[in-house]
Amino acid sequence: MFNRTHTNEVKAELALLPAKRFGGKTYDQIYGADRGNEIKEARSQTMKAFHSSNPGRLKGANNPKAKTYEVTSPTGEKYIVTGGLQEFSEQHGLTYCCMADTARGSQKQHKGWKVILARF
Numbered sequence: 001m002f003n004r005t006h007t008n009e010v011k012a013e014l015a016l017l018p019a020k021r022f023g024g025k026t027y028d029q030i031y032g033a034d035r036g037n038e039i040k041e042a043r044s045q046t047m048k049a050f051h052s053s054n055p056g057r058l059k060g061a062n063n064p065k066a067k068t069y070e071v072t073s074p075t076g077e078k079y080i081v082t083g084g085l086q087e088f089s090e091q092h093g094l095t096y097c098c099m100a101d102t103a104r105g106s107q108k109q110h111k112g113w114k115v116i117l118a119r120f
Contacts, residue, residue: 067117069103074112085115 028036066083073079073092081088085103089096098110103117 070116070118071099072114072116080118 026036030036031039063083067085068080068082069085071079071081071085071088079088085099086096088094089099092113094111094113098107099113099115101107102110102113103115108114
């Protein structure tokens with residue numbers, strides 16, 4: 001059972017599984033090459049429009065849903081960080097997950113740094 005490979009016949013069957021699962025036909029086979037290409041292009045355009053309008057794809061402060069943090073350094077300096085806690089952590093030699101844990105309240109501080117999720 002172990003350390004055995006499939007026979008060529010079984011490999012051929014496994015290669016055809018997705019086609020069998022979906023009826024074994026592509027858009028081109030069902031609608032013809034021209035109409036199949038139109039359908040694929042329309043689906044592609046729809047997905048591009050969705051992804052370009054989705055605010056979750058915007059990174060950092062450009063995202064309207066970005067969180068704002070108040071970060072206090074060990075020396076007492078205060079920073080306001082909007083949507084870029086990971087980059088901020090990397091710039092200051094901190095671990096992002098520990099900073100996020102500090103913001104959630106799982107830890108009190110990380111290397112002397114304190115993080116609070118700002119509520120404006």
